[in-house]
Amino acid sequence: MLAAVPAGSAEEALLGRVDFARLPRHIAIIMDGNGRWAGSRHLPRVEGHRAGIESVRAAVETSARLGVQVLTLYAFSVENWKRPDTEVSALMGLLKRYLRLELNSLLRNDIRFHVIGERDRLSREVCRELEQAEVRTAGNTGMIFNIALSYGGRAEIVEAARRLIRDGVTADAVDESAFASRLYTAGQPDPDLLIRTSGEMRVSNFLLWQIAYAEIWVTDALWPDFRARHLLEAIVDYQRRDRRYGAIASPPVEVGKA
Ligand code: IPE
Ligand code: IPE
Ligand code: MG
16 A cells, blocks of 8 residues: 555555554445536536546545455435436446446456445346456455445345345344345445545435444545545544444543553
8 A cells, every 4th residue: 555655645644644453344435526526617417427437446446455344335326316317327327437447457456346236227238247347356355345326225224124024034033133134235344434525414325224333424525536535534533533332431541550
């Protein structure tokens, strides 16, 4: 990682402050603000989505190099189907383009690609490309990169309930782990850190079950402006937090006492 940042840069200074023993295991990002980024430049919204690809690349490569176990990017929500057809098809086109351009880099960085969301609502062509990327990266053992597409947190919870019933789980056997093992993120640690760009203070139906105790970090930066520096800032800030999980604050360490 250190080799990839320029000497004397803000990234290098931030990296020096990261405690690698306490990295968030799972980082989830709500990539927001593409439309506003384009609007402020008098460009069509799709140009904001296109520019956001560079930010995806930065988030994926930086997380993998740092040693984060799971990165989940919110790319398209179930609610985003309400957008005009032209915008939806432009987004799907950019997704295909991203996969074609980045598959080799995912392979090189030992990243496992995984789609979460309602796949059956995506076009057959998009599904096929996504599946190919999943199959080709399935043997990788490094970071898991979940991409949330046609994803909704409530829909995921409803689907988990259906799976419990289909699996014949009895009411007494339904517990949190039975539920979690039927979510799209089964087997993965829950997000420790949830990032949202463009200053919006809401979760917009993202990973509702999994973010129960995530630390939230919001930046005013719009997604197309998001770079490694922002991710490192979020991690440094996360590491300053006291995660209490409902218990009392950890007592301050008393110097000089055994
Ligand atoms: C995020 O940017 C990308 C998606 C939700 C697909 P937006 O398109 O929501 O951009 P804003 O929020 O309108 O600026
Ligand atoms: C959330 O962004 C969804 C994604 C980033 C894919 P939106 O722009 O759709 O969310 P709202 O409408 O501001 O809540
Ligand atoms: Mg938005």
